[in-house]
Amino acid sequence: MHIVGVLGRDQALLNAIGRFRDPLGRFHLHPLHEGPVEAVLSGLVPLAFAGALLLDDEFEQAASGLLQRYSLDAQEVGAVDTVSVAAGGLIGEYNVGRAIGSLLAEADWDARGARAVLLGSGRRVSAIARELSSMGVAQVVILSENRPAAERSLPRLAASTEVVTSALADPRSEGFLAEADLLIRSEPSAEVPPEAMGPHLCLVDLRPERVTALRQQALNFGALTFNLLDFQAHRMSLGLTHILGAGVELEPLLALLHETPSP
Numbered sequence: 001m002h003i004v005g006v007l008g009r010d011q012a013l014l015n016a017i018g019r020f021r022d023p024l025g026r027f028h029l030h031p032l033h034e035g036p037v038e039a040v041l042s043g044l045v046p047l048a049f050a051g052a053l054l055l056d057d058e059f060e061q062a063a064s065g066l067l068q069r070y071s072l073d074a075q076e077v078g079a080v081d082t083v084s085v086a087a088g089g090l091i092g093e094y095n096v097g098r099a100i101g102s103l104l105a106e107a108d109w110d111a112r113g114a115r116a117v118l119l120g121s122g123r124r125v126s127a128i129a130r131e132l133s134s135m136g137v138a139q140v141v142i143l144s145e146n147r148p149a150a151e152r153s154l155p156r157l158a159a160s161t162e163v164v165t166s167a168l169a170d171p172r173s174e175g176f177l178a179e180a181d182l183l184i185r186s187e188p189s190a191e192v193p194p195e196a197m198g199p200h201l202c203l204v205d206l207r208p209e210r211v212t213a214l215r216q217q218a219l220n221f222g223a224l225t226f227n228l229l230d231f232q233a234h235r236m237s238l239g240l241t242h243i244l245g246a247g248v249e250l251e252p253l254l255a256l257l258h259e260t261p262s263p
Helices: 011-019 037-042 057-063 072-077 096-106 123-135 147-152 172-179 213-220 228-244 251-258
Strands: 002-007 027-032 051-054 082-086 089-093 115-119 139-144 162-167 182-185 202-205 224-226
Touching: 002 037, 002 228, 011 027, 011 251, 027 228, 037 051, 037 057, 051 057, 051 228, 072 089, 072 123, 082 228, 096 123, 096 202, 096 228, 115 123, 115 172, 123 139, 139 147, 139 172, 147 162, 162 172, 202 213, 202 228, 213 224, 228 251
Parallel strands: 002 027, 002 051, 115 139, 115 182, 139 162, 182 202, 202 224
Antiparallel strands: 051 082, 082 089
16 A cells, blocks of 8 residues: 655644545555655655645745656746655656646536636646646636736746736726636635626635635525635645556545535
């Protein structure tokens, strides 16, 4: 059985992860409660770990520069959320964008020709924008605290995707939100006017609360919504698939996270 470490700050989540059992008996998740990232990563090989999942922003960035090889996504954003142990050393992956893509695909959300608005800035927004473009989204709008932050978050996208970067305070932002088919909130403090909600919308809210006021508004309108736990389950499934070299079922991970007590 493969041992996979999980490094995070949420104690309730780590306790639940320690009790999780793979239905097929292929791996065991071992919580890594403390320790600097460098010490954790250096111990993976001598302790016979198959890899590690990094579940918090601070660990993602700290791991960059400590491994032997990186995926193109990890290189581009300068962060790692999955570490695999291989014969040639430690390999870093960054699965944030693919996790959003997997979540949307699982829900049969059609990206072709859609308009997406991303609230926030930084590497997560960059990775998500690139994934949405690859899925066929027609327009990606990045709304950040200010326009320079939005522009810094802009990755290289497919030529078929229109890109807009702007500040949340820009008067145009209300129009972008009103026309959006997909809204992803990565910046916790970003506010969305109620009139932007509707049954046409798909909302992914990455705030830590399970049902935020924004998500409740969307649910009241009959919109398709997802929270941070849904995203984390997809990211863990992708990460474990990289580490083990075989597909890992999503449903047991979704059940694990949604049964974890709220922080």
